[in-house]
Amino acid sequence: MAVTEERYFSEAAARLGISQQAVSKRIAMLEKDLGVALLSRTSRGAQLTVDGQAFLPHARKLLRVEARAVAAVRPGRRALRIDVLNHRIGPAALLRNFHRAHPDIELDVVTLIDTDVDTAIAAIRSGAIDASFRAVTAPEQQLRDGVTAARVLDDPHELLTGPTHQLAAARAVTPADLVGHRIWIPGIVPGTEWAAYYDDLAAAFGLTIERVGPNFGTDHLLDMLADSSTLASLTGEQVRLLWPADYDLRRIPVREPTPVYPHSLIWHRDNPHPGLAALRNCIRAMQRHHHDAKTWAPKWAMPHASP
Amino acid sequence: MAVTEERYFSEAAARLGISQQAVSKRIAMLEKDLGVALLSRTSRGAQLTVDGQAFLPHARKLLRVEARAVAAVRPGRRALRIDVLNHRIGPAALLRNFHRAHPDIELDVVTLIDTDVDTAIAAIRSGAIDASFRAVTAPEQQLRDGVTAARVLDDPHELLTGPTHQLAAARAVTPADLVGHRIWIPGIVPGTEWAAYYDDLAAAFGLTIERVGPNFGTDHLLDMLADSSTLASLTGEQVRLLWPADYDLRRIPVREPTPVYPHSLIWHRDNPHPGLAALRNCIRAMQRHHHDAKTWAPKWAMPHASP
DNA sequence: CCCGTCCACAACTGTTGGTTGTGGTTCTTC
DNA sequence: GAAGAACCACAACCAACAGTTGTGGACGGG
Numbered sequence: 001m002a003v004t005e006e007r008y009f010s011e012a013a014a015r016l017g018i019s020q021q022a023v024s025k026r027i028a029m030l031e032k033d034l035g036v037a038l039l040s041r042t043s044r045g046a047q048l049t050v051d052g053q054a055f056l057p058h059a060r061k062l063l064r065v066e067a068r069a070v071a072a073v074r075p076g077r078r079a080l081r082i083d084v085l086n087h088r089i090g091p092a093a094l095l096r097n098f099h100r101a102h103p104d105i106e107l108d109v110v111t112l113i114d115t116d117v118d119t120a121i122a123a124i125r126s127g128a129i130d131a132s133f134r135a136v137t138a139p140e141q142q143l144r145d146g147v148t149a150a151r152v153l154d155d156p157h158e159l160l161t162g163p164t165h166q167l168a169a170a171r172a173v174t175p176a177d178l179v180g181h182r183i184w185i186p187g188i189v190p191g192t193e194w195a196a197y198y199d200d201l202a203a204a205f206g207l208t209i210e211r212v213g214p215n216f217g218t219d220h221l222l223d224m225l226a227d228s229s230t231l232a233s234l235t236g237e238q239v240r241l242l243w244p245a246d247y248d249l250r251r252i253p254v255r256e257p258t259p260v261y262p263h264s265l266i267w268h269r270d271n272p273h274p275g276l277a278a279l280r281n282c283i284r285a286m287q288r289h290h291h292d293a294k295t296w297a298p299k300w301a302m303p304h305a306s307p
Numbered sequence: 308m309a310v311t312e313e314r315y316f317s318e319a320a321a322r323l324g325i326s327q328q329a330v331s332k333r334i335a336m337l338e339k340d341l342g343v344a345l346l347s348r349t350s351r352g353a354q355l356t357v358d359g360q361a362f363l364p365h366a367r368k369l370l371r372v373e374a375r376a377v378a379a380v381r382p383g384r385r386a387l388r389i390d391v392l393n394h395r396i397g398p399a400a401l402l403r404n405f406h407r408a409h410p411d412i413e414l415d416v417v418t419l420i421d422t423d424v425d426t427a428i429a430a431i432r433s434g435a436i437d438a439s440f441r442a443v444t445a446p447e448q449q450l451r452d453g454v455t456a457a458r459v460l461d462d463p464h465e466l467l468t469g470p471t472h473q474l475a476a477a478r479a480v481t482p483a484d485l486v487g488h489r490i491w492i493p494g495i496v497p498g499t500e501w502a503a504y505y506d507d508l509a510a511a512f513g514l515t516i517e518r519v520g521p522n523f524g525t526d527h528l529l530d531m532l533a534d535s536s537t538l539a540s541l542t543g544e545q546v547r548l549l550w551p552a553d554y555d556l557r558r559i560p561v562r563e564p565t566p567v568y569p570h571s572l573i574w575h576r577d578n579p580h581p582g583l584a585a586l587r588n589c590i591r592a593m594q595r596h597h598h599d600a601k602t603w604a605p606k607w608a609m610p611h612a613s614p
Numbered sequence: 615c616c617c618g619t620c621c622a623c624a625a626c627t628g629t630t631g632g633t634t635g636t637g638g639t640t641c642t643t644c
Numbered sequence: 645g646a647a648g649a650a651c652c653a654c655a656a657c658c659a660a661c662a663g664t665t666g667t668g669g670a671c672g673g674g
Binding site: 325326328329332333336349350351 | 630631632633634635639640641
């Protein structure tokens with residue numbers, strides 16, 4: 001990278017604080033390991049070869065990833081560690097906005113796999129992560145020792161169907177409309193708070209929600225929905241779903257009442273990380289509560305609050 | 308990574324084909340460099356510390372990136388190098404579909420910055436890249452020595468406006484409707500084939516397309532549009548734009564005629580890379596020509612063809 | 615043709631990543 | 645409570661490597 005930017009081995013060496021010969025040896029060794037020539041040497045400096053051009057962006061990325069890896073554990077001011085269920089749901093969008101507003105604050109977004117809110121809270125208590133976006137099922141039992149939570153984002157549900165589904169043409173549907181329809185939400189891990197949420201949702205409106213089968217990924221779900229006239233799924237307005245342009249899936253709002261998934265931010269009151277305070281401020285600023293629309297949330301959902 | 312998966316230093320050592328002591332030294336050195344403890348050693352194996360948990364995913368990513376870097380230049384069967392203008396336009400979606408269909412074929416998607424179709428063709432001729440998605444302005448002059456092109460994707464234009472724009476409520480607009488409106492497309496590099504395309508489009512329908520200013524990124528464009536009642540932009544149906552959920556931008560189809568951007572695939576006839584043949588096959592299979600709708604493309608656009 | 619510029623090779627050295635041998639700690643077992 | 649097993653760390657050693665300085669070959673310009 002230094003050579004391509006400086007054009008000369010000796011300039012690159014100066015920038016790196018080593019000798020020209022050391023640069024020569026480094027590159028010769030790299031080329032030997034890769035088995036291809038990266039630079040064509042002339043008496044007027046060095047030029048990237050075809051393979052060098054292909055390799056360079058990967059080299060840059062490698063250094064970026066390394067820097068992030070080090071930043072994630074840097075003693076003193078390490079990156080802010082946030083847990084989200086996955087990178088498509090509403091809280092992930094919140095985090096993207098936060099990152100846009102504060103690009104200087106290093107984020108380390110992680111996903112504690114197959115875990116429920118209790119595990120996340122334990123991780124916050126131990127300091128393994130700084131914050132988590134979760135639905136809190138039993139606040140009074142779980143929040144102790146300075147672990148705090150605030151309900152920050154209600155994501156209204158949408159019905160996801162293929163073009164041939166019976167409800168595909170509807171502008172909106174009510175929960176009652178869904179009774180008797182096959183609603184398939186794969187990948188729900190039993191025992192987690194989201195499993196509890198969908199259980200409560202199904203019970204409240206008499207729905208049948210199929211949770212069978214392992215999660216083969218969103219792509220597989222979209223595949224199934226696109227072809228089926230009987231199968232539908234539930235997603236959230238804030239959930240970022242992407243599908244091939246020829247798929248023609250429909251996202252139909254659910255209304256009267258609108259079931260909302262109650263995402264909370266959970267953090268530790270005594271955590272001194274400056275990024276955490278910034279995140280809470282930013283979320284507070286972005287919050288807009290729609291108390292006008294009729295919504296439904298589980299009984300155990302926390303009351304709305306500012307983080 | 309090996310230790311966390313095997314739980315014991317000695318098991319990890321066996322897997323790596325080195326001695327237990329070497330593993331011990333490696334990890335001790337890594338911890339010294341990072342300045343934090345990654346593993347807590349007990350007499351019943353090793354457990355990740357808090358920092359170790361944070362570091363592990365970065366370590367995995369580092370190895371993945373390294374593997375991709377090596378694969379990009381691996382002699383014999385290196386990754387397939389494709390040039391696209393950016394990762395949001397239609398051809399990039401084509402590539403995502405291709406990757407979904409052929410996950411085994413390693414892709415190296417690159418962007419030759421600020422370059423026009425001639426540079427891309429030269430890169431293909433030299434072997435720097437295997438294929439490029441470009442609009443070909445003067446086929447008869449540019450395509451020689453086995454360099455071949457086929458028009459593979461016509462992306463219909465859409466008007467992009469904020470909610471307060473005069474045309475925001477329209478179901479569709481015609482090019483004539485756009486006369487006199489401010490249409491802003493930042494980031495067009497003069498002298499490129501896309502600059503030529505927008506010049507021709509503006510001339511054909513008497514539009515005024517503002518190309519001023521450097522490109523501050525899509526985010527900035529979306530910001531400007533969201534707030535403005537006079538400014539609009541043009542995008543493509545296949546272009547993948549993402550904006551914050553509270554933005555409420557509108558994408559309005561342009562009809563009668565529909566201007567389409569004529570993306571071609573360019574490649575070298577004699578390039579033996581097996582992935583290239585697969586890509587051409589896949590694109591051929593995905594192609595669906597809509598000859599029914601009235602469309603407009605520049606005079607110089609190639610005739611439609613199968614790659 | 616000479617000279618300057620640029621990169622590579624040679625010889626040398628300190629550091630590193632591996633080896634084997636051994637010892638300390640911790641849990642289990644009798 | 646002592647013996648044993650399992651596990652990880654330290655010590656000594658060695659080969660390989662990444663750096664150093666010194667030097668030489670290739671190329672292009674005046």
